[in-house]
Amino acid sequence: MSGPSDTRGMDPQLMLLLELQDLRAQRKELAESEVAERMQEEHFHIDPADARSHLDEKITEIEQELHPRIRARYAQIVPMRDRVVVPVINGVCYGCFVSIPTATAGDRDSPAGVQSCEHCGCFIYILN
Amino acid sequence: MKLRQLFTLEGVNLELKAETKDDILKELIQLLDLDDKSETILFKTLKRRENLGSTGIGKGIAIPHCRSLVVNRLRLAYGRKPEGADFNSIDGEPVHNFFLIVAPPLEVSNQYLPVLGKIAQFAKDPDIPTHLQDISTPQEFLDLLEEKAP
Numbered sequence: 001m002s003g004p005s006d007t008r009g010m011d012p013q014l015m016l017l018l019e020l021q022d023l024r025a026q027r028k029e030l031a032e033s034e035v036a037e038r039m040q041e042e043h044f045h046i047d048p049a050d051a052r053s054h055l056d057e058k059i060t061e062i063e064q065e066l067h068p069r070i071r072a073r074y075a076q077i078v079p080m081r082d083r084v085v086v087p088v089i090n091g092v093c094y095g096c097f098v099s100i101p102t103a104t105a106g107d108r109d110s111p112a113g114v115q116s117c118e119h120c121g122c123f124i125y126i127l128n
Numbered sequence: 129m130k131l132r133q134l135f136t137l138e139g140v141n142l143e144l145k146a147e148t149k150d151d152i153l154k155e156l157i158q159l160l161d162l163d164d165k166s167e168t169i170l171f172k173t174l175k176r177r178e179n180l181g182s183t184g185i186g187k188g189i190a191i192p193h194c195r196s197l198v199v200n201r202l203r204l205a206y207g208r209k210p211e212g213a214d215f216n217s218i219d220g221e222p223v224h225n226f227f228l229i230v231a232p233p234l235e236v237s238n239q240y241l242p243v244l245g246k247i248a249q250f251a252k253d254p255d256i257p258t259h260l261q262d263i264s265t266p267q268e269f270l271d272l273l274e275e276k277a278p
């Protein structure tokens with residue numbers, strides 16, 4: 001199998017943004033949802049405060065690995081939106097629910113690097 | 129939402145081949161039938177959750193779970209490893225039953241946490257490990273959910 005260890009063709013910076021995205025989602029859930037917090041504590045014996053600080057450390061660490069230009073863009077998006085990277089499904093950006101031109105959406109295998117939605121500014125990840 | 133409705137026959141593997149924690153996660157991910165890149169991202173995210181603490185909740189059961197933008201709806205899979213595998217479980221015992229839960233970052237129906245709770249509850253029924261050990265087809269797994277997690 002090529003499977004889950006295959007990162008060929010994936011822009012490393014996009015990969016970092018996706019990691020940040022998922023870490024931030026985990027962090028947010030543990031901070032804002034009592035149900036999530038209780039569940040992690042009760043069933044998985046996770047200390048939510050410890051988990052949050054671990055996630056914060058990880059987030060800071062990965063942010064440092066972003067290319068300065070991308071990091072600047074990322075820093076602009078973060079305060080405004082819950083999500084930094086949004087999927088594009090069937091040509092529709094899930095950050096703003098606007099159908100975006102295929103030229104912007106591009107081919108996920110193209111070497112064009114990290115792409116963003118020209119309408120809402122979020123970094124985009126094209127989902128099949 | 130009944131658990132039975134969230135699983136498919138294709139999402140059930142009663143004979144996991146993988147031996148290590150990482151490989152088991154990968155084999156479970158493959159049950160979701162995503163593209164390679166999505167599999168890679170999901171693997172990283174699940175690993176990250178495992179780094180906070182194992183999702184092996186004891187009694188031979190693990191519930192790896194996360195939110196990830198590689199799925200656009202709640203996805204579940206079940207894998208069984210009859211001989212068990214080390215998953216750094218809370219009780220230190222080998223894990224035989226793996227329930228994978230992946231939800232998109234935002235869901236309209238907000239099923240993720242309730243479903244995670246339901247699976248944890250289901251898994252805590254003392255009879256469940258024996259029942260899971262006895263099933264011989266994916267259909268029987270779905271039937272067990274229908275019966276035990278109404």
Ligand SMILES: [Zn+2]
Nearest residue numbers: 093096117120
């Ligand atoms: Zn957009």
